[in-house]
Amino acid sequence: MSIHAFTDGACRGNPGPGGWGCVIENAGKIIKLNGFDSSTTNNRMELQAAISALEYLSNEKSFLITTDSQYVRLGITQWIKNWEKNNWRTANRQPVKNVDLWQKLQLLTKDKDIQWHWVKGHSGHPQNEMADQLANVAIDEGII
């Protein structure tokens, strides 16, 4: 049975307090993870959610990750190769934003067989909704 991680990030403000959430399905078990950052952005939380899933699955070789962020999916599957070649600058010669997290993500995906899927956020997808809820709970608890 394949391992499937669902990730989501949320942020109130840009920058502002943010949270991330992961739902990982592995051999009939469901693992939930979340975390908080007092000053961050939505994109950073989307990246952190994926990083946290990958860290949890560090001993696994092959799995699926479903995100609702096209920024994360396109970044890791397409853009990152060119960014690295361009010395972490975009095609428009601007410094890549969130480069710290992109480099972390790149390291964690090395030599792995990962399928990146995308699902529309807030569209009623159960595991995506659960990940979104985990991210928001993290913010609520973090703010208190």
Add this chain to the structure above:
Amino acid sequence: MRQVFFDTETTGIKPPDHRVIEIGCVEVINRKLTGNHFHAYINPQREVDEGAFRVHGLGYDQLKDKPLFEEVADEFIAFVDGAEILAHNAPFDVGFLNSEFKHINKTLKLEELGQITDTLKIARQLRPRQRNSLDALCQFYGVENSHRKLHGALLDAELLANMYLKMTAGQHHLELKSSLVNESHALKQNLRATDSRKSKIIIKPSADELSQMTEVDVLWDI
């Protein structure tokens, strides 16, 4: 609640032959402009139509050394991803951007980055059969726009955000507003019924005439 108001300028009216030459986006969080923005001029790899040039004043000579769409796409996507995406006459701008995405990545659509809202549609609901161009709405809602001699994507996105915030002030839920509109419509119907004894002749516009009235908002005027 994160919203991105955006506008595009183009080489003409119809994609995919015509291309995007400028994208402007401003960010609003909890009904306040944050000052974060995205702005890019783009090399369209073709000439600009005369009609389009008259609208924005940008010719190919000024654009040929700008980046290609694929070179700014990652920054644009990073900016709008996950927000509510608003534009005036959104189908026009969304159609153009999706055409640009098709050039570089067949699967991505702007609708996948966030929910699209057409502010023209909202304006038409609030002010039926009136001019609802961005200029007309700025004047109606008291948003200073006298400096708008030519269309510019970033300036227009900012005007749109300011206008939208006034247009929707005090009614954060549009559903509430539309129920009020329905109520007042029902009220008018009642009045009309009680008025009928005066036997006024009411000539209602035909469907054709109605559609002509909204055609005042032709593309370039929006």
